[in-house]
Amino acid sequence: MPLLECASVRKQFGGLVAIDKLDLKIEPGEIVGLIGPNGSGKSTLANLITGILPLSAGRITFDGQDISPLESWKISRLGVARTFQLLRMFKSLTVLENVALPLNPRLGSGQIGSILGWRRAREEDRQAAERAEELLAFFGLAEFRDRPAMELSIGQQRMMELARGMIVDPKLFVLDEPAAGLAPPNVDKVIGLVRRMRDDHGITILLIEHVMRVVQELCDRVVVLDCGMKIADDKPASVAEDPKVIEAYIGGGRIRTRARA
Amino acid sequence: MYTFEFALQILVNGLITGSIYVLVAMGLTLIFGILGVINFSHGEFYMLGGYLGVVASSAYGVPLLAALPLGMAGVALLGIAAERLVFRPIRDRDVTNSIISSFGLAVVLQNAALLAFGPQPQLIKTSLSSISLSAFGVFVTFQRAAIPIITAILVILFHVVLRYTWTGRCLRAVAQHPTIAQLSGVDVNRVAVATFAMGAALAGGAGLMMASVFMVQPGVGNMITLKAFTVVIMGGMGNVHGAVVAGLLLGVAESFTSGYLTNDFRDIIGFMMVIMVLLFRPSGLFGRAVDRA
Amino acid sequence: MGRLATLVAVLGSVAIPFVVENSYIVNVCIVIFIFVILSVGLDLVLGYCGQYSFAQGAFYGIGAYTAAILYNNFDLSFWVTMPAGILSAGLFGLLLAIPSLRLAGHFLAITTIAFQTIVYLLLTQWTELTGGQYGLPMRPIEPLSLFGFEVLRVEGTTSFYFLAFAAMAVAVLIAQRLAGSRLGAEWKAIHDDELLARAIGLNATRNKIVAFVASAALAGAGGVLIAYYLGSVYPTDFSIWTSATVVAMVVVGGRATIIGPIIGAVIFTAMPEVLRATQDYKLIIYGLLMILAITFLPDGAVGGVRRLIRARS
Numbered sequence: 001m002p003l004l005e006c007a008s009v010r011k012q013f014g015g016l017v018a019i020d021k022l023d024l025k026i027e028p029g030e031i032v033g034l035i036g037p038n039g040s041g042k043s044t045l046a047n048l049i050t051g052i053l054p055l056s057a058g059r060i061t062f063d064g065q066d067i068s069p070l071e072s073w074k075i076s077r078l079g080v081a082r083t084f085q086l087l088r089m090f091k092s093l094t095v096l097e098n099v100a101l102p103l104n105p106r107l108g109s110g111q112i113g114s115i116l117g118w119r120r121a122r123e124e125d126r127q128a129a130e131r132a133e134e135l136l137a138f139f140g141l142a143e144f145r146d147r148p149a150m151e152l153s154i155g156q157q158r159m160m161e162l163a164r165g166m167i168v169d170p171k172l173f174v175l176d177e178p179a180a181g182l183a184p185p186n187v188d189k190v191i192g193l194v195r196r197m198r199d200d201h202g203i204t205i206l207l208i209e210h211v212m213r214v215v216q217e218l219c220d221r222v223v224v225l226d227c228g229m230k231i232a233d234d235k236p237a238s239v240a241e242d243p244k245v246i247e248a249y250i251g252g253g254r255i256r257t258r259a260r261a
Numbered sequence: 262m263y264t265f266e267f268a269l270q271i272l273v274n275g276l277i278t279g280s281i282y283v284l285v286a287m288g289l290t291l292i293f294g295i296l297g298v299i300n301f302s303h304g305e306f307y308m309l310g311g312y313l314g315v316v317a318s319s320a321y322g323v324p325l326l327a328a329l330p331l332g333m334a335g336v337a338l339l340g341i342a343a344e345r346l347v348f349r350p351i352r353d354r355d356v357t358n359s360i361i362s363s364f365g366l367a368v369v370l371q372n373a374a375l376l377a378f379g380p381q382p383q384l385i386k387t388s389l390s391s392i393s394l395s396a397f398g399v400f401v402t403f404q405r406a407a408i409p410i411i412t413a414i415l416v417i418l419f420h421v422v423l424r425y426t427w428t429g430r431c432l433r434a435v436a437q438h439p440t441i442a443q444l445s446g447v448d449v450n451r452v453a454v455a456t457f458a459m460g461a462a463l464a465g466g467a468g469l470m471m472a473s474v475f476m477v478q479p480g481v482g483n484m485i486t487l488k489a490f491t492v493v494i495m496g497g498m499g500n501v502h503g504a505v506v507a508g509l510l511l512g513v514a515e516s517f518t519s520g521y522l523t524n525d526f527r528d529i530i531g532f533m534m535v536i537m538v539l540l541f542r543p544s545g546l547f548g549r550a551v552d553r554a
Numbered sequence: 555m556g557r558l559a560t561l562v563a564v565l566g567s568v569a570i571p572f573v574v575e576n577s578y579i580v581n582v583c584i585v586i587f588i589f590v591i592l593s594v595g596l597d598l599v600l601g602y603c604g605q606y607s608f609a610q611g612a613f614y615g616i617g618a619y620t621a622a623i624l625y626n627n628f629d630l631s632f633w634v635t636m637p638a639g640i641l642s643a644g645l646f647g648l649l650l651a652i653p654s655l656r657l658a659g660h661f662l663a664i665t666t667i668a669f670q671t672i673v674y675l676l677l678t679q680w681t682e683l684t685g686g687q688y689g690l691p692m693r694p695i696e697p698l699s700l701f702g703f704e705v706l707r708v709e710g711t712t713s714f715y716f717l718a719f720a721a722m723a724v725a726v727l728i729a730q731r732l733a734g735s736r737l738g739a740e741w742k743a744i745h746d747d748e749l750l751a752r753a754i755g756l757n758a759t760r761n762k763i764v765a766f767v768a769s770a771a772l773a774g775a776g777g778v779l780i781a782y783y784l785g786s787v788y789p790t791d792f793s794i795w796t797s798a799t800v801v802a803m804v805v806v807g808g809r810a811t812i813i814g815p816i817i818g819a820v821i822f823t824a825m826p827e828v829l830r831a832t833q834d835y836k837l838i839i840y841g842l843l844m845i846l847a848i849t850f851l852p853d854g855a856v857g858g859v860r861r862l863i864r865a866r867s
Contacts, residue, residue: 088750
């Protein structure tokens, strides 16, 4: 059974159709790439899947459950993590606090226990901090644990984003341009880390990327969007040679049909 | 009571009050919309316009119609001073800063007025008040009838300035897209000064006109500020045409509430209207984009 | 260091009524304690959670008037009107939380200002219920009796001082527990980036509602106290100016700290008294100080002190 399934998904902003008739299946354990020219709807699709935007039509199913009407926080608690194209973090918290925060909803004693100072709550907080430290070590950020998140470099902040996603043991991790703005050595690092996420931890990955090297090296399968519609869905090598894909990126000198309202 | 003449009188009264709201709100919507400043002291410009009028007419015998441009100029200078001294230093900070600062300024201005003029309400005495117009069963004194007319003139003037002068175009540019406006060479400092000068002048003019009809006293600005904000929200932040419609709407709504329901609810109706707007159409009846949670 | 300072402050405060001869100072302290309750409560929603609330004066008034109305109409004692005031203010806090779920920034600020003004106008206009401009009288705090035995008697300024101090201590403790808990961390996260907070699984809606209700309930408690302290309630004590003053206390004191609002409450309550000598100019100087404080201390007094410490080291 596919872990994530999009059926006839459509997203409309007023008169503009951003995504139309989109069908997509992601099987557990896959690393699926999502590429396409600027404005093709990649981030919109990521926002639909993670519940940031509501669907205009169609259905999205995750782990057998219809998540179409759900808000982002509920979808997150079902086991979906994500990073953002324009890096997001909690500026007034430390690196450790940023990474540990997603565990809050999963701590049994809840906010009440924390407010009342129950021993169980303190124990859970301690374990959460430990888990966060493990992840910081995995991503090479251990020494920064108590620094304000703002003080990290972009590369380090992207690592922190990955750690923040991984800490909840997600079933699906949506990565929105994780290599954007990174120097080549860091890009290699990201590739290695993402591969380990899938290989060692069994996390299914949906990878939105512009950097083709990352897509070629990591993805089992690549989905190509253009003007909000899927134009290819195949192995990376096949997709690279697909004439429709080439035309979408480079253009064949003919007028492209756009998805109409 | 429920006659056509009565309704017409109520309507005319509402349009007169509404005109005042339009003037105060027009400047405020620019200050709020362009500079992002929540200016608690805007009503003080209104109040000081009234006092300038009182001083001009009682101390110097200046006739009402001449006092108006003088008063507006005086308050405009005050607005410029306020921008330079109080609001420019905190320009890029979040909105709570300007609220507190402008609140402090309001306290200063109100109490300075109290010291200078005393707590008793004062009135601009003019020989015009003995003239009274009447048509279709509606009675209106001359200076009250003059208010919507002068307001209309000022609105048209303002519209012309916004649309056809360089300053006006800069203001509109900053209102629509601050970053691109700056990149295109618009001097934000000049925009800020112009915005405050115009906003204060309009409020001062409204206060001066009202000081000839009602009284002016140091605390009169409080409610004016609050109502001006409701008009700005209803018309859409930064939307001058919206402010005109919403201002007249508020004046008429208050007048009808007071005339047909009870005077006690007169002040409340505006705030209930604005809460409705904020809940269902936060961008205002005619507005633009909104800060969304 | 913080513990020691707190202990000294507590002991010092407890000693004041016995040591200080001038009852004027004791009275000022009572008002300070009440405003600490207001400002510390507001800091939860404004400082930690980042929601612009300019309605603290309204909740303060709702608490005060609930107590006054219950006493005047049903002859209920302080020991009933206090929880009732907290409850009713909290309920209205729930009401104000609703627009906060869809609005932010300037729009939320204006909505809370409109709410505050409506409450104020209702207090002045709904004369049958609230006494309008003339307000309502209050009687002193009744003795607390359990099972027919008198357990507690609060009579006179000194007793009221300790009652207010105890209430303030409880309020500060509650605020500290909330702010230092997971809820507090989630509030800060929502303040920083609400979209991200939701994306990682936080229930921002519920957290914001709790922030509004908690801050309103605390303000309600302060309102009940001031009603009994002053012996009457008038609308002018619960206006937009009150709200703005409490916001100033939080911002000038230092947002998202516990000591900040306390400092702010001390500054803004003591200032008019200290300036009393300047008489007519008192409020002008007060306003100028407010402008100067917000201009030169963007992070509040606490932030200013922190910067000083960092500059030294």
